Amino acid sequence: MKEYQPIGVFDSGYGGLTVLKEIVAKLPEYDYLYLGDNARAPYGPRSFETVYQYTLECVEWFFKQGCSLVVLACNTASAKALRTIQQNDLPKLDGSKRVLGVIRPTTEIIGNFTKTNEIGILGTNGTVQSNSYPIEIAKFYPDIKVHQEAAPTWVPLVENNEYDTPGADYFVEKHIRNLLAQSQNIDTILLACTHYPLLIDKIKKYVPEKLSIVSQGKIVADSLSDYLERHSEIESKCSKGGKISFYTTDSTQDFDNHAAVFFGKPVKSTHLHL
The missing domain is CATH 3.40.50.1860 (Rossmann fold)
Known part of the structure; x- marks a missing residue:
């Protein structure tokens, strides 16, 4: 059996679930791992340095869970952290892994x-x-x-x-x-x-x-589908079991209640302490 290597989807809170919903609809065969950093949300008012540090912590967590590909389904993280992570951190962490954004x-x-x-x-x-x-x-x-x-x-x-x-x-x-x-x-x-x-x-x-x-949901889903078609070296690492796991850095009860609205179906999350 192939090692569990889900596609990571990250957001500061719940919003990324509107993107994950479209990604799963487009590419249901893959495994997915969603993390909402609700304990530190919202990211919007925070400084570039703070958003970068928070996002990097979460990306490193995804990598430790076996993700070879992480999608920052958060505009603020994509705007304030993605480029630095791609250019400065990825080569040091693991040059074979990829982090993509929504912008x-x-x-x-x-x-x-x-x-x-x-x-x-x-x-x-x-x-x-x-x-x-x-x-x-x-x-x-x-x-x-x-x-x-x-x-x-x-x-x-x-x-x-x-x-x-x-x-x-x-x-x-x-x-x-x-x-x-x-x-x-x-x-x-x-x-x-x-x-x-x-x-x-x-x-x-x-x-x-x-x-x-x-x-942006459908746009990002279509773009991810295209990316996986063009990058077989990444696609081949992504496991296909149709499994979706949800994590939050805050209350799982609050997350599950809100997330169902964004994702369109019931969600059962696990608490993560970063």
Whole structure:
């Protein structure tokens, strides 16, 4: 029997489960290991150095569990930690392993959604302040103009199960209004945080119908599928048993209750002390 070598999926909390859900739907045959660093969430307001240190600790844990491939299903971690881990830490830890993020797959195809060449980004403070999206989009689509708006209240709304309440409308409308006020030509809005899909019904209320709203789950799943097809040296190491294991650094009861909403089915987690 092949050694257990799951694909690792990491997030600061629950949001990455919206990505894992799409990955499992696309690639159900693989084993997966999910870790939510809920005890130290949210990552959005934290410094680059802190997010990097936390993310690196979690990546090292994944490697110790046998993962040859880890997906940072967290925009803040992808923005603030991925490049340093790829360039500085991977060669020292294990040059045969890989860590991927959610920003690159999204920026590679975002140009397919816009006709005006003006897009809006909604994300956490950390993602917006990093400027990762404008920088990466410019590499693939130098003619696209990017407008950004940080929506720091949206993650707490989602994590506290307030995303479907009347109180959420104020904060959703406020940030969409701020974003769209930057240009009348924005025709595409990217939800650059994996929590935000849970607010999609509220978001649609305040976004004109003619605008495209882009979530990342399916994009990342398609990109991962393509990556595994192109990198047989990594794909061959990933075990295929259809098993999914969940870990959290905080309360398993809280995690399981919230995670079921994000993942779309019941979740049973194990506590991890880092």
